[in-house]
Amino acid sequence: MLTASPLIPMLRKLEYWATLAEADREALLTLPYILKTIEPKGMIVREGDQTTHACVIRSGFVYRHKVVANGARQIVSLHMSGDLVDLQNALLHTADHYVQALTRSELAMVPRAAIRRIAADRPAIGEAMWHDTLVDGSIFREWIANVGRRDARTRLAHLLCEFALRLAAAGIGEENGYELPMTQEQLGDCTGLTPVHVNRMLKSLSDDGLIHRSKRAVAIADWQGLLIAGDFQSGYLHLPDEKVAMMR
Amino acid sequence: MLTASPLIPMLRKLEYWATLAEADREALLTLPYILKTIEPKGMIVREGDQTTHACVIRSGFVYRHKVVANGARQIVSLHMSGDLVDLQNALLHTADHYVQALTRSELAMVPRAAIRRIAADRPAIGEAMWHDTLVDGSIFREWIANVGRRDARTRLAHLLCEFALRLAAAGIGEENGYELPMTQEQLGDCTGLTPVHVNRMLKSLSDDGLIHRSKRAVAIADWQGLLIAGDFQSGYLHLPDEKVAMMR
DNA sequence: CGCCCATTTGACAGCTTTCAAATCGCGTGG
């Protein structure tokens, strides 16, 4: 049975950022990698690790987080199929944060050296990866603003909007809702809130008819309303125009 | 009269991240640029701008910020001599945030095309710039954690530590203190606090003998104490070992 | 000397956290 390369979603994503020649595409898809499956909550990288690989997500969800002195945890980013997680850790040698699986995930681990080589040999790929890093940075900036200056309800709504749009852009969203693979505690760790307050704000959004909830899933009931409630503008994701069409 | 190239501080910084050949250095220093002087509060880039240049700071301080729905502002990064600000805006075309001068600043504006060309033609430079972007991202992550999960006093102390160390690394710090070129309102915008509360927390740090204040300046009175108060660990700055020696 | 902006300080309000307890969902075992 044929299995599609786990690197294809990454290729698709890099092509957002730069136009690649056929030879570039081939070089990307022949990158060496080791497939790895991680169970929920499984650690992929620990802060302080000397890292040697970057990872490409084939399926599942992954998050990165930091731990502060009082033991509290802050999730700094969420990742999904096609994301090139952890170029940071791979190129900077020492990990400055944790990388952990949210759900069961399949990862392609690509050696640091191979990444550096392909980026150096093929400028278009180097540029695409650099762009990817820049977009990562843009999302970080939005999160700083989200956590720093928005109230709890807005923060959560913003997170839900971002996740929906990114899922759609990656081609793994459903019509008007999606499985939110996070517990309320994890949502709190993304937004700098306590799980209790996340629960209340989720209820508030739900009561106002902006979302529907069932079990672990969240469905967006009123996309326009949620965009406003979340003070959400998609520019910072730097998605190609056609990808944000769904937002209109 | 001879004037040193405004690009020299950038060169020095890029050399933290990758070893450059003589030809690389020369190519960097012959990058085309336009010198520009900006007064305090002067806008360098506006959100939504179609940007065409990145800027290298020769002197002064610059910050980047975002504005959320209720009008509040969040500063997402601070920059100083040698920093390559705004590769993001330059390579991603549409600015997703503002760039503004904190103090009178001299900037070298380098055209986007020149940056792309040098990064593509000279892999070592491309890699160094990419690293620089990655370190930027690492600082963003720390800020997310700072704003999201630390209390007000710790946040401020953390910011003061970071600024001190980065100044020292850039070679523009003094012995045991520095001019903090920010108003308390701007400190609040960095930390997600109100100016009033910044004032109180500064007083608290001062009362505890961790810092001394006079006018706009802050002197660090007890470096060890401030590190602890700020839950500060320098790893995320990814500075070369000798640069963090002062922290010991 | 006088104006203006930044800093300080106090009192009070309010959003979010904390602490606790009840309920729910779901996999496991009887």
Added chain:
DNA sequence: CCACGCGATTTGAAAGCTGTCAAATGGGCG
């Protein structure tokens, strides 16, 4: 098939950190 058990979700009440509002003080500059 139903009971049990554990983690996640909900809800309530009260405390606390930070924000808001207002006014006084201070410092720099014309």
